[in-house]
Amino acid sequence: MLKAEPKTILNFLANYFDSLKDLFDIQAADGIIQRERLAQVLAERNDNIEVTLLEYKILRKIGEDFEFRDTYFKLFEFILNEFRPLLPETIQKYEQSIGKLFQKIREGVKGDTLILRNRIDDLYNEIKEFSEAVEKNTIRLLAETRELKSNVDKLDYKEKVRKASFWIDYYIIPLNNILDINHVDSITNKLFDISQYTNVRRLNFNDESIRVQFEKLYTFLVMTNDNLLRQSKLLTNELLPLIERIRTESIILTGWIEFLKQPYKSPVPKIFKPERNYPYSNDMYLNAKEYLEQFITEENILVEDPIANSDKWVFNKELYRSKMLEQLPIDSFFDWCGLTLRSEYKDIETDKFFALTGLLFEDDITLELDETEKDRKLIKTSQMTLRVPKIKILKYGIS
Template identity: 35%
Template sequence: MILKAEPDKALRFLEDNFELFRGLYRDQLEHSIISREAFERLTLDKADVVVKRLLDYKLLIAQPNGFRINEPVRGFLAFLLNEYKPLLPEELTKYRQAFRELFERMQDLNGQDILILAERLDAFYQELQEFLEHVERNTGQLLRSSQHLKANKGEMAYAERVRQARHLIEYYIEPLNRILDVKKKASIANLLNQVSAYVNVQRFSHPHSGIRLRFERLHELLRESEGRILRQSHVVTRELLPLIERLQTESEILSGWLYFLERPFLHEVPDMPARRLFTVTGSNLEAGLHLFLQQFERRPEEVILKTEEARPVNARRVFFDRRHYLQALQQSLPLDNYFSWCYQAMNEHEEEAATERFLRISSLLFEESDQFEAAFGAGRFQIQLGEAAFDLPIIAVKPKPAEAEMQSN
């Protein structure tokens, strides 16, 4: 390839028009070729001299149906942008054939033609470097694609996201996992382990010093590749293979429906049109729900001062001694009427009875539910706090069996 400019000028031209190259690269990445329509659209605001230099510098190669970025330039842009198209498993499997043939030829030529053995060791080293780089790029691109599917929950239909996920798993992720699984005899990782064992012996026993150095260098790369392949394998098994399950669990209804469709004859189908009456509430539900919601109300207490009885208002906030009330509750168990005990305890300990303080004391039963057992009794219980009137259920409280045993011990 002969350039019509010095290398530094070609690089400067690429830098000055980097956004154009970014657009050309992404279009080729998506469609495998830059159509003439896309080329005209991307170069619409560029001068004719820029378009001419793209071809003169051999950065772009004309094709019968469009253009392609020259392969060395395409690889350079892919490295700069960190955007790759995942390789199909067939493209990665070719490395196994290359490794197998080079490994067999190395064994056949051991101790014979030193020159060709050195060249094949260098070739194996280069092939292994390319294989590791392709695997890491593949894993990274598949991870970004899976994250894109999980992130676009609101922008992409659920069915389309699942379809794309199944495509990635079937044609890219599962085959990549088989290639990296060292336990599988036909995997590339398993073959590299066999090569590593052979190289480890030859780096000490080969009679030629230059060949021993090459075996040593290859052995270091094989040891490094073992860790790199293991890391990529972990990414595949932990992040990529569970992709479908993670998408399905985003919707409990959809995941349940998919589970039913996978086993339609193993589950009883409910009679959907039939109208049935189910009682899901008890007699004390309304009062209990009202009491529960009152715990979260943060309404300031109203202070009404009559003119003839006006006196300074004590604005000092009294600290709520939660530990005191919890200990008093534990010592008072069992109780026949929990809310009556709350009211009496508040009057004994507080200077002024207040709605807010009563609600905080009564919430102890709900906050410490792992320590107590409660049961609704018959009847209701009414108390008056200022202008607020409470109609409360009768609740009997006792310690849980484990707590009772600990107290007795």
């Protein structure tokens, strides 16, 4: 039994609504509120209400975890307009219960009035629950479809097709079958039968209190039938085309993506190719351009470093070293370098010249700088003129 006043509970719900909404979202997504999640949500807002939630019977303990009691869960569903979609097979169960109650009412219409009254009451409640379940599903399906359509989650096209197909195959078409008035076994059809029956009974039943009850049921059925018709129209006129469109869009996109894999090998739609052109025609320039462009085949042009193509000169040290040793003593080393290169090439290239000067550091030779030669020698290479000293080269040791 609740110790708190109803107003206190309602105030509590209002004061801690944000935390309760978060807990509702958790249960809607996971089916349960784990202990850690509860602690986390309450800690975020500094709401120390765990005990009160249990005391006011808003939450119930399931082992170590928690869940909303049905009354509160439904209250939140209702005020937030966020309903868990019911599977059509779940809604289908009302067909049986409504059918059974209706059958009992017809069979026992001349029997005990008390049980008849209870049956009419139950039938009323079952129809109400059925109608609410359908309405909740339509609301949820519309929300899901619109979300899919606006693609706020940026789903890729395959995921969109999968989701659209899921909603169509498991929810929308079966729900539509339940509501389809043209279908003999649809619940809507059954409700029309009940409506006709109660219409007669509300007028000609002997007991006045039962007549009033039939009247109430009849009025409600007229309203429900209108509502179900509206839901059915919403499904066929809005939901199905909307979701079919998502599916179509995704098929087209699949086509394009496949096409883009091999655009130059795939077939293409036929379009007309103008054949006759007059030079004075307004369209001549663009027609000619269009005609010529079909023969343009762009080949890949590779630009390579020109150096890579030329024969790169590699300094053959051994060759020049032996040449130098053969000609020892050499009076002027740098003159020798120039002469050697000129005997082999047209010009003295700077790189080659410098490569040859490296021979100065060989072990088998002795260097002598001719200090009498005041003026330096000039050697012209392909890129510069070098001023070099006269260096005499002798064989190492006794020559």
